[in-house]
Amino acid sequence: MADAVKVLVVGLGNMGASHASAYHRNPGFEIVGLMSRSIKSKPIPDELKGYPLFEDYDEALKVAKPDAVSINSWPNTHAEYAIKAMNAGAHVFMEKPLATNIEDAEAVVKLAREKNRKLVLGYILRVHPSWMKFIELGKTLGKPLVMRLNLNQQSNGPAWSWHKNLIDSLIPIVDCGVHYVDVMCQLTEAKPVRVHGIGAKLWDDAAKQNYGHLHVTFDDGSVGWYEAGWGPMMSEEAFFVKDVVGPRGAVSIVPGHSEGKDQLADISDSADIDRHTKTDAIRYHHAEVGPDKNFVKKDEMFNMEDEPGHQDLCDREQEFFLKAIREDLDLSESMDAAVNSLRIVLAAEQSIHEKRAIELA
Numbered sequence: 001m002a003d004a005v006k007v008l009v010v011g012l013g014n015m016g017a018s019h020a021s022a023y024h025r026n027p028g029f030e031i032v033g034l035m036s037r038s039i040k041s042k043p044i045p046d047e048l049k050g051y052p053l054f055e056d057y058d059e060a061l062k063v064a065k066p067d068a069v070s071i072n073s074w075p076n077t078h079a080e081y082a083i084k085a086m087n088a089g090a091h092v093f094m095e096k097p098l099a100t101n102i103e104d105a106e107a108v109v110k111l112a113r114e115k116n117r118k119l120v121l122g123y124i125l126r127v128h129p130s131w132m133k134f135i136e137l138g139k140t141l142g143k144p145l146v147m148r149l150n151l152n153q154q155s156n157g158p159a160w161s162w163h164k165n166l167i168d169s170l171i172p173i174v175d176c177g178v179h180y181v182d183v184m185c186q187l188t189e190a191k192p193v194r195v196h197g198i199g200a201k202l203w204d205d206a207a208k209q210n211y212g213h214l215h216v217t218f219d220d221g222s223v224g225w226y227e228a229g230w231g232p233m234m235s236e237e238a239f240f241v242k243d244v245v246g247p248r249g250a251v252s253i254v255p256g257h258s259e260g261k262d263q264l265a266d267i268s269d270s271a272d273i274d275r276h277t278k279t280d281a282i283r284y285h286h287a288e289v290g291p292d293k294n295f296v297k298k299d300e301m302f303n304m305e306d307e308p309g310h311q312d313l314c315d316r317e318q319e320f321f322l323k324a325i326r327e328d329l330d331l332s333e334s335m336d337a338a339v340n341s342l343r344i345v346l347a348a349e350q351s352i353h354e355k356r357a358i359e360l361a
Contacts, residue, residue: 002028002326004027004028004029004030005028005029005030005067005068005091005322005325005326006029006030006032006064006065006066006067006068007023007029007030007031007032007066007067007068007069007070008031008032008033008034008035008054008060008061008064008066008068008069008070008085008090009023009031009033009034009035009070009072010035010036010057010060010069010070010071010072010073010081011035011036011071011072011073011074011095012034012036012039012042012044012045012048012072013072013162014162015072015095015122015314016036016070016072016073016095017045017048018310018311018314019070019072019093019095019122019314019317019318020034020045020048020070021045021047021048021311021314022311022314022315022317022318023070023318024047024048025315026315026318026319026322028322028326029068029318029322031048031051032051032052032064032065032066033051033052033053033054033060033063033064033066034048034051034052034053034054035053035054035055035056035057035060036055036073037055038055039053039054039055040053040055052064057081057084058084061084061085061088061090066085066088066090067089067090067091067325068090068091068092068093068118068321068325069081069082069085069090069091069092069093070092070093070094071085071092071093071094071095072095072122074165074166074168074169075097075099075100075166075169075170075175076100076169076170078094078095078097078098078099078100078108079098079099079100079104079105079107079108082094082108082111082119083107083108083111086108086111086112086115086117086119087111087115090117091117091118091119091120091321091324091325092112092117092118092119092120093120093122093317093318093321094119094120094121094122095121095122096121096122096123096175096178096179096338097170097174097175097178097338097342097345098121098178098338098339098342099342100169100170100174101346102339102342102343102346105338105339105342105343106339109335109336109338109339112331112335113332113335118321118324118325118329118331119331119335120317120320120321120324120331120334121334121335121338122317123178123179123182123334123337123338124179124313124314124317125179125182125183126182126334127313127316127317127320128307128308128313129304129307129308130253130282130304130307131183131253133282133302133304134183134242134244134251134253134282135183135186135187137251137282137284137302138187138244138246138251139187139189140248141244141245141246141247141248141249141250141251142246142247142248143188143220143221143222143246143247144218144220144221144222144223144246145187145188145222145223145224145244145245145246146222146223146224146244146245146246147183147184147187147188147222147223147224147225147243147244147245148224148225148241148242148243148244148245149180149183149184149224149225149226149227149241149242149243150226150227150228150238150239150240150241151176151180151227151228151239151240152227152228152229152230152234152235152238152239153172153228153229153230153234153239154231154232154234154235154236154239155203155230155231155232155234156232160232163206163210163230163231164203164205164206166230167203167206167207167208167210167230168206168207168208171199171208171209171210171212171349172210172211172212172228172229172230173197173199173212173213173214173226173227173228173345173348173349174212174345174346174348174349175228176228177212177214177226177228177341177344177345177348178338178341178342178345179341180226181214181216181224181226181341181344181345182337182338182340182341184216184218184222184224184226185337185340185341185344186337187222187244188218188220188222188224190218190219190220190222191218191219192216192217192218192219192340192343192344192360193217193218193219193359193360194216194217194357194358194359194360195214195215195216195217195344195347195348195351195357195358195360196214196215196348196351196357196358197212197213197214197215197347197348197349197350197351197352198212198213198351198352199211199212199213199349199352200212202229202231202233203230203231203232203233206230206231209352210229210230210231211228211229211230211231211234212227212228212229212348212349212352213225213226213227214226214227214344214345214348214351216344227241240253240255247287248286248287248288249284249285249286249287249288250283250284250285250287251282251283251284251285252282252283252285253281253282254280254281254282254283254301255280280303280304280305281301281302281303281304281305282301282302282304283299283300283301283302284299284300284301284302285299286298286299286300343360344360347360
C-alpha cells in the first residue's frame with residue numbers, strides 16, 4: 001500500500017474545516033499540521049483536535065515538511081502560499097480563486113508545470129454529479145446559448161463577518177463568479193471575447209462593492225450573465241437562478257422542487273453553504289412544436305434528491321487530489337480553465353471601475 005500523503009491544512013474556516021475533515025477520514029492522507037494566523041485562540045473541531053497547530057506559514061512548511069498543502073485561507077494569500085508550497089516540494093490543493101490578479105495566477109500555474117507539482121483547484125461544481133448533468137444536457141441545446149446564473153446571499157449571524165471579510169479581498173462576482181463562468185465555458189466550449197460588469201456598494205460596513213453583475217460574450221455567439229450580492233440587505237427572492245437556453249430548448253436547475261417540501265422554508269437561507277450546490281431537480285424543456293404549434297414533448301424532470309451534500313463533495317475533491325498525486329494525472333485543462341475563469345471575472349471588475357466593456361485578447 002502506498003504511503004499516506006502528508007498534508008498541511010492552511011485555513012480552518014468553512015471550506016478549510018470541511019477539507020480537513022476529508023483528509024482526517026481518508027487513509028490516503030496524514031494531516032501533519034493545521035495552520036492559520038489565529039488558530040491557537042480559536043476552537044478546533046473535535047475530530048481535528050490533537051494535530052500540530054501553527055500560526056506562521058513558513059514555520060509550518062519547515063517543521064511539518066508536507067507532501068501536499070491545502071490552501072483555504074483568504075484569497076489575497078493564495079498565490080504566495082502556493083508558490084512557497086511548491087518551492088518546498090509540495091503539491092497544492094487550493095480553494096478558489098487561484099489568485100487576486102491574473103499575473104499571479106499565471107505565475108502559480110507556470111511554476112506547477114515547471115516543478116511538476118499537482119495543482120488542484122477547489123471548483124466544487126466539477127465534481128458535482130448534478131452540475132455535470134446540467135452541463136451535459138445544456139450541450140444538447142444547440143448554439144448559441146443564453147446562460148443565466150446567480151448566487152445572492154443574505155448576510156446574517158456568522159455569514160455577516162464571513163462575507164464582510166471576503167469582500168476585503170475580492171468583490172462577490174470575482175470570488176464566487178469563477179465557479180459559474182467556468183460552467184459557462186464548459187457549456188459553450190467557446191472563447192470568451194467581451195466582458196461587461198456593473199456594481200453597487202449597498203453595505204457601509206464592507207470595504208468594496210457588495211453587489212455585481214457581469215455579462216460575457218463568446219465567439220460562437222453565446223452570451224451569459226452572472227449576478228452575486230452579499231450583505232444583510234440582500235433579498236431572498238430569486239437568489240438561485242441556474243438556467244441555460246438554446247435553439248432546442250432550455251435546461252434549468254430547480255431547487256426546492258421535491259413534492260411535500262415547504263417551499264418558503266426551503267429557500268429561506270441563501271447563505272447556507274449546502275444551498276450553494278443543491279439542485280433537487282433538473283428541468284429539460286424541449287422547444288420543438290408540431291403543425292399545430294403546440295409542444296411535441298413535455299418537459300422532462302430529472303430527480304437529483306440523492307445528490308451528495310457539501311461534505312461529500314469536499315471528500316470527492318480530496319479523493320481526486322490524492323488520485324492526481326498518486327497517478328501523476330495531467331491537470332493542464334483544469335489549471336488553464338482556472339486562469340480563464342479568473343481572467344473573465346477580473347475583466348468584469350475592471351469594467352466596473354472603467355465604466356466600459358473589456359475586450360479579451
